[in-house]
Amino acid sequence: MLVGAFACPHTPQLLARPGTEDRDLVLRVHAAFARVKRRLEACRADAIAIVAGDHVEAFFLDAVPALAVYVGTECAGTFGRYRYRFPIHEPLARSIVEAGIERGFDLFYTQQAPLDYAFYVPLHFTMPEPAVPIVPLHVNVYLPPQPTPRRCYEWGKALGEILRARPERVVLMASGGMSHFPGTDRYSSPEFDYDRRLLDALAAGEGRQLAAVTGEELDKMGNIELRTWATLLGAVGDVKADVYCYEPSWHHGNAVVEWPV
């Protein structure tokens, strides 16, 4: 069953805390992460299914999956001095691949791939105690052509049905967003107004709006990663989002959000 749904940023500066960042802002996002952690404990989750866009870490140009599921026994990765490793809830991961393919989604799966920091950063801050296994779900966001927001939403709808039919208590988490433009001339000028308008729509229970935007619009608004949110929104439907925080830093719109399930 699905017992919770959250979106969290994975901005690496929230973890690495360089001197370029506004300390108070970072700590406010950490406080919102702490709220998510308490909620995960209250949900008594058995597993976290986390949707993130691999940042060309597990999947380079040798093979570029649009949608992928990690079905190994565990997964691990590194980011700077951080070394991380998580057990995978293998029966749940396998059922997602099998039921997803049965429903017409040609999922890629891997039993051994490095885990990107996009998965790690939110889990670093929100993993409940005691810790639970995860199922990493990849959506291609960085290597065009990416799946359309519509396709992500449809996959999320199927994913939500699959999770609701499972015996485990599963929390669905979308990692990423909001507006940021790493590696481009726009790095220091994200589209914060776009983020705020979208958050207003989500708070009003209009999640389906994100299924209707084009990939081109997401690129233009620095929001290619919102494909992970579109996936989550497909699973939760048009319910009203509870926005824990929206913290625009000099390079990144950081939002932490919960949806009722």
Add this chain to the structure above:
Amino acid sequence: MTEELHYRFPPAAAYRLNRCLFALKSDDGFRARFLKDAAAALREHALSDEDAAAIARGDRDGLLARGAHPYLVFMADLRLRMEREPVAFEFF
């Protein structure tokens, strides 16, 4: 008219260049070899002289013009800085 995207299809001609940036970003061993002797490390990737020079200079605009993926350029640079100036991180 379609505006130019920030993140474009990586041209196949830039595969080796992107492979090298990927290694700088994600391969701790290669990054260490690069920091020790950049020219020798870059030879491992059999790059063109122009590509190797752009990486050695950290010439972001030049790399993008040569087909490098913007995110790979960004994160390769960040990971190199994290190695070179570790005291600049975990600042608070």
